Amino acid sequence: MTAHVVGDNEPFTGATHVPGYFTVTPGPPLHGVVRIGGAKNAVLKQMAACLLAEGTSVIENVPEIDDVACMADVLGAMGVKVRWRSKGTIEVDTTGDIVPEAPYELVERMRASVVVLGPLLARRGFARVSVPGGDDFGHRPIDMHLHGLAEMGAGLETVHGYVVGRVPRSAVPGAGASTANEGGRLHGARIVLDYPSHTVTDNLLMAATLARGTTIIENAAREPEVADLAGFLTTMGAQIEGAGTSRIVVAGADELRPAMHRVIPDRVEAATFLAAVGLAGGDVVLDGARADHMEMLVAKLAGMGLTVESVPEGLRARSESRLRSVDVATLPYPGVATDYKPFLVTMLTVADGAGIVTENLFPGRFRYVDELRRMGADIRTEGHHAIVRGVLRLSGAPVRAPDIRAGAALVLAGLVAEGSTDVAGAHHIDRGYEDFAGKLAGIGARVARVAGDAQPR
Secondary structure, eight states: OOOOOOOTTEEOOOOOOOOEEEEEEOOSOEEEEEEOOBOHHHHHHHHHHGGGSSSEEEEESOOOOHHHHHHHHHHHHTTOEEEEEETTEEEEEOOSOOOOEEOHHHHTTOGGGGGGHHHHHHHHSEEEEEOOOOSOOSOOOOHHHHHHHHHTTOEEEEETTEEEEEOOGGGSTTOOOOTTOSSOOOBOOEEEOSSOOHHHHHHHHHHHTTSBSEEEEETOOOOHHHHHHHHHHHHTTOEEEOBTBSEEEEEOOSOOOOOEEEOOBOHHHHHHHHHHHHHHOEEEEEETOOGGGSHHHHHHHHHTTOEEEEETTEEEEEEOSOOBOOOEEBOSTTSBOGGGHHHHHHHHTTSBSEEEEEOSSOGGGGTTHHHHHHTTOEEEEETTEEEEEOOSOEEOOEEEOOSHHHHHHHHHHGGGEESOEEEEOHHHHHTTOSSHHHHHHHTTOEEEEEESOOOOO
């Protein structure tokens, strides 16, 4: 997708979902500078957080990707006005009546939409949100979201594909409700998560900011994006301690105010371009990338022979020889993220030796392996494990992107594949990457996004 350069005060026109494919051929080593945009997994939650206060909030360093447009559509369906103030900066205006409902046709496109549930229940005491869709990584129930919100006093049921939540006015004796609430007010609780889910932590964190009393989230997710959301909420007037650790304490406020915030850089986009340098070789500066957000990954890449160092602009990546195989296991942050795994598997396909990759989070994320096999990769999967034996070079072939990160990894595979590789399903990649082909081409890759359907060869 060619990047659309927004103008001042331009409204969102919705997610594009433009049919297309990426075509890739191998070329010289990569050189130059690539800018890393704002974190997708941070900005989506921050857009939802704007529901907690009436007025106009401003978010900077926003990537122009389809998932951001999709969240704008979700908010727009509630009566929220979302528009570009300028390139990379959006305004989210929640003034006036907000319809506390997120419809199926929007939520089913993106799983992260479920994070509107917590803010709506916190501010309005009522929410009707479609059961979310998004990337297909296997069974990922929303039970933890519902359990945590129920602990805070919400009554929840699933009816005709929608989660309907109500906070009774009697949930806290004598608590009453503000005039902004259609229902009652959530109350503080101690919530122990079965698993440190990033999205669950975000949802409960937002809900807790307007709950009466203190909420403690134990076994909370520790991702930088959680801390970034907490930073935004704090600017809005929330009282939060421990964000970025496994124990978050939130003292509920009577109300929050609109605020301005700048989104942290996207560590997964940074990982994508680090993998590109590891595969194609070269010397590239990742403008804005932060090593402290991806220390375990950087250490793993160093073991594979990629040199990554911090520079004033961000990170510098260099690779001059064939990669070495390593073993990889995905774990919650600060471990190696499951989002990184498709890039690591792709790097292992042409590395010297054999590596074992263990997926501890979402077993469905091995579904792209068949596409790499079509390109000549030697990969054998057994349950949660994949054994990858490196070959000298892959072979170009028509393949299909099953999700955002696997799709990007298949494009990168084309950088080290003889002949031409066409990656269909470009709309998946558009969800998480702004002008992916343009950024790769800017550092010397031979890649383009082509409109229309990929032609079989």
